[in-house]
Amino acid sequence: MIEVKEIRKSFGEHEVLKGIDASFYKGKTNLIIGQSGSGKTVFLKSLVGLHDIDSGEIEYDGTALGDLNRKDRKSLRTEMGMVFQGNALFDSLTIEENVTFALSMFSGMSAAEKKDRADFCLERVNLPGVNQKFPSELSGGMQKRVAIARAISMNPKYLFCDEPNSGLDPKTAIVIDQLLQEITQEFEMTTVINTHDMNSVIEIGDHIIFIKDGKKAWQGTGEEILGTDNAEIVDFVYSSELFKKIRRKV
Numbered sequence: 001m002i003e004v005k006e007i008r009k010s011f012g013e014h015e016v017l018k019g020i021d022a023s024f025y026k027g028k029t030n031l032i033i034g035q036s037g038s039g040k041t042v043f044l045k046s047l048v049g050l051h052d053i054d055s056g057e058i059e060y061d062g063t064a065l066g067d068l069n070r071k072d073r074k075s076l077r078t079e080m081g082m083v084f085q086g087n088a089l090f091d092s093l094t095i096e097e098n099v100t101f102a103l104s105m106f107s108g109m110s111a112a113e114k115k116d117r118a119d120f121c122l123e124r125v126n127l128p129g130v131n132q133k134f135p136s137e138l139s140g141g142m143q144k145r146v147a148i149a150r151a152i153s154m155n156p157k158y159l160f161c162d163e164p165n166s167g168l169d170p171k172t173a174i175v176i177d178q179l180l181q182e183i184t185q186e187f188e189m190t191t192v193i194n195t196h197d198m199n200s201v202i203e204i205g206d207h208i209i210f211i212k213d214g215k216k217a218w219q220g221t222g223e224e225i226l227g228t229d230n231a232e233i234v235d236f237v238y239s240s241e242l243f244k245k246i247r248r249k250v
């Protein structure tokens, strides 16, 4: 579980996070939603320690990030898997080398152990046998699955995904969402996903935090979001004609 207490973050005079409290639960797909520019990425980067926060606290299963020295922070980092928006695969490395990159850096595993782990992770994302291919030989959806395989290679306790569906067609996006939810439950990870995708919100929103103007404006589940009367959520969710029609029917 990750607990966020009253975090604030400014860039110069611009306060982006204005005292956010949030909890993210183990075995759940926890989503962060909000309009473009509302502070979702800054929030996610603050959670993983890529931004230093100005005040507040972030606790990983009771351990405050702010209390950790460099060495312990580094060790906590090895328990975090990350899926970046553009996948961030290394084009000149094979898929297997991409998936085992962190293992080579941090694990001390033998070559055979790393290969076994790569095989396991690639099979888990339904991509067996692509070990010797290069990222450019795979479709966008397959590259996303490789990014997920790489993120789980170290068997992380926490998984962070920034817009995992960006650039994917709706059908592929659903496959990726389902995969993220399945592995979250299976490996009992605390998963935090930044998303714009309303389909993800409804399908895999076990727990949702809605950020508006740097503050948490609502929280709830994917089921609750369609029924809420919270004006800010209604304005956000029903900004598209499709969802306005759905609202009239529920």
Ligand SMILES: Nc1ncnc2c1ncn2[C@@H]1O[C@H](COP(=O)(O)OP(=O)(O)OP(=O)(O)O)[C@@H](O)[C@H]1O
Pocket (backbone or CB within 6 Å): 011, 016, 034, 035, 036, 037, 038, 039, 040, 041, 042, 043
């Ligand atoms: N390194 C930075 N320096 C200065 N300002 C920043 C920095 N990073 C983000 N910001 C500002 O913080 C605000 C929130 O940005 P952020 O990227 O978190 O929004 P977002 O909700 O993730 O948007 P999107 O959905 O479009 O990615 C924006 O006004 C942005 O300009």
